[in-house]
Amino acid sequence: MSNQSSGTLLGHPKGLFLLFGTELWERFSYYAMRAILVLYLTDKTINGGLGWSTQDALGLYGIYTGLVYITPLIGGWIADNFLGQRRSIIIGGVFMALGQFTLALPNSFIDPHAVTAFYAGLGLLIIGNGLFKPNISTMVGDLYKDGDNRRDGAFTIFYMGINLGALMAGIIAGSASTAYGWKAGFLTAGIGMLLSLVMQFIFAERLLGDIGKEPAAKRAAAMNKSGKKEPLTAQERDRLKVIMIMGLFVVIFWAGFEQAGGLMNIFSQHYTDRMIGSFEVPAAWFQSLNPFFVITLAPVIAALWVKMGPKEPSSPAKFAMGLFFLAIGFLCMIGAVTQQGGDITVKTSMFWLVGAYFFHTLGELCLSPIGLSMVTKLAPLRLASLMMGAWFGFNAVANYVAGIIGAHVGEAGPMAIFSGIAIAATVAGVLLLLCSNQLIRWMHGAEGQVIEDEVIEGNAVEA
Structure with a gap:
């Protein structure tokens, strides 16, 4: 072909x-x-x-x-x-x-x-x-x-x-x-x-x-x-296990990230000082920050991965970085809530939101395109598109979970939700790093990494 x-x-x-x-x-x-x-x-x-x-x-x-x-x-x-x-x-x-x-x-x-x-x-x-x-x-x-x-x-x-x-x-x-x-x-x-x-x-x-x-x-x-x-070989089954396990971490990431259209959107509307001189920035404009940052940062990130060559981090390490960036973004939101000092009538600086969207976008670029790439590396040839469909299925679960989380803001308050997501993302990132060597073993050289006694000849992998 x-x-x-x-x-x-x-x-x-x-x-x-x-x-x-x-x-x-x-x-x-x-x-x-x-x-x-x-x-x-x-x-x-x-x-x-x-x-x-x-x-x-x-x-x-x-x-x-x-x-x-x-x-x-x-x-x-x-x-x-x-x-x-x-x-x-x-x-x-x-x-x-x-x-x-x-x-x-x-x-x-x-x-x-x-x-x-x-x-x-x-x-x-x-x-x-x-x-x-x-x-x-x-x-x-x-x-x-x-x-x-x-x-x-x-x-x-x-x-x-x-x-x-x-x-x-x-x-x-x-x-x-x-x-x-x-x-x-x-x-x-x-x-x-x-x-x-x-x-x-x-x-x-x-x-x-x-x-x-x-x-x-x-x-x-x-x-x-x-x-x-x-039938699927042992190697193919191992690689499918990696996709499924990484998909669980994807759910955690997107469940936090998707607060952008819900809870963070409400926060920008009601609790953020959006005045620049006599002009009030529409709350909806903050929704454009994420695609703007993706467009400006994506070429830099893409060039960075290529330039790193053999030193490029593995997919599990990149996913962990994405979760850590998500946590940092919610630390910005915690800063915004802290600035209110418990008084919901206080309007917070819009730079907290800008910072949150910036770090969330960095996390997205470390996780979302890398996940798409990883599926094409690991999925058996005859299941390639099916597994890509399954990968998008994790997004469906994440969107549902995001809705449940956001719906509890009235009971828990934004501080509890923002801090809870930051803690969950950090813990998930650490756990993923701890599991990364085993996940790389199960990849069987699909990304070029070799763990312990595993030997990969050249860059060939079994499809």
């Missing part, structure tokens, strides 16, 4: 930047729709919304985002066994574009079936996302041979594309919705998805070669002398 046929750009295969652009516009589409979904649901029908209660809107939002993270399990399995990754992302992209344009249909076309059309649009988005999300990430890993130390840096660059799309989404969809109504926001999301598809249709053959064309299970069977599907 040919990997890429058009050389390199900035030290990486040019196919990486095609996948970067494809994911950028898909994530633009997703976040543009997500930015206005609850606002559309709760707006009065006379203004173009559905007039739902806040409770009902948030309930549907939770179900939708949960399904978005669960369906990649199914989409990954379908790609591995039947469609291949390239066909899966095209079909998934078409479903998502149809979903966005269904949401964008003018009410005069769909009344009195507005709610039915709305659910149909969401259903198309969920199905399409399940096919698209795990497979685009898996293809990034397929650009690199086993043992290539550029892979973690590649996923960091790829991750920058995700956040660039997210940063543009809120600004463009929000502006379109304000000027022309909610349907215009959904229309911009659909256009973004079409751009993602057009990039694949035009450039995929030249920049990706054969990558993603053949189902992984078929490729794996062809590599076996018998040509039959073989």
Whole structure:
């Protein structure tokens, strides 16, 4: 199988930047729709919304985002066994574009079936996302041979594309919705998805070669002398154990990180001094700090991993760093609560929030793109997309846990929650470092590290 046929750009295969652009516009589409979904649901029908209660809107939002993270399990399995990754992302992209344009249909076309059309649009988005999300990430890993130390840096660059799309989404969809109504926001999301598809249709053959064309299970069977599907080897089972164990630490990280959209968002709205002279910074602007920091820091982090070469930390060590950065970020939030001195009428400095988002983003860059890269290194070839889907499933659990944690702020208070997350993240990071040698053993040289008597010849690993 040919990997890429058009050389390199900035030290990486040019196919990486095609996948970067494809994911950028898909994530633009997703976040543009997500930015206005609850606002559309709760707006009065006379203004173009559905007039739902806040409770009902948030309930549907939770179900939708949960399904978005669960369906990649199914989409990954379908790609591995039947469609291949390239066909899966095209079909998934078409479903998502149809979903966005269904949401964008003018009410005069769909009344009195507005709610039915709305659910149909969401259903198309969920199905399409399940096919698209795990497979685009898996293809990034397929650009690199086993043992290539550029892979973690590649996923960091790829991750920058995700956040660039997210940063543009809120600004463009929000502006379109304000000027022309909610349907215009959904229309911009659909256009973004079409751009993602057009990039694949035009450039995929030249920049990706054969990558993603053949189902992984078929490729794996062809590599076996018998040509039959073989049971998992002991080495493969060990590597799957690493993915599952690391996934538990991912839940801890994201359960804390996702307070950004909930508890920290409320704190910025009610308890933060957002005045700069006579201008009051909108609380929603703080939500743009994370993608801004990702875009500015990701190239630096990616270059750092490549420059470190053989001294680059292992995935467990990077995950531990991510948890420690998360804890430092919540120390900033503890500082903000301390500044109040128990008086909730006191407004705290906005620099506490800026500091928290900065350290949380550093943690994210040490964990999220590294996790995507790690799955492509460790998952057996015939299960590559399925395991990527399972990895996103940990995010679904984390989002649910984050909601439970945030819901207890009224009983426990922000100090207890911020300090509790900081302590939990620190303990988890220490525990992960203590387990790191065993996890590296179970990786069987997938990242080049050798523990004790284990010998890895060159950079080859068993797929």
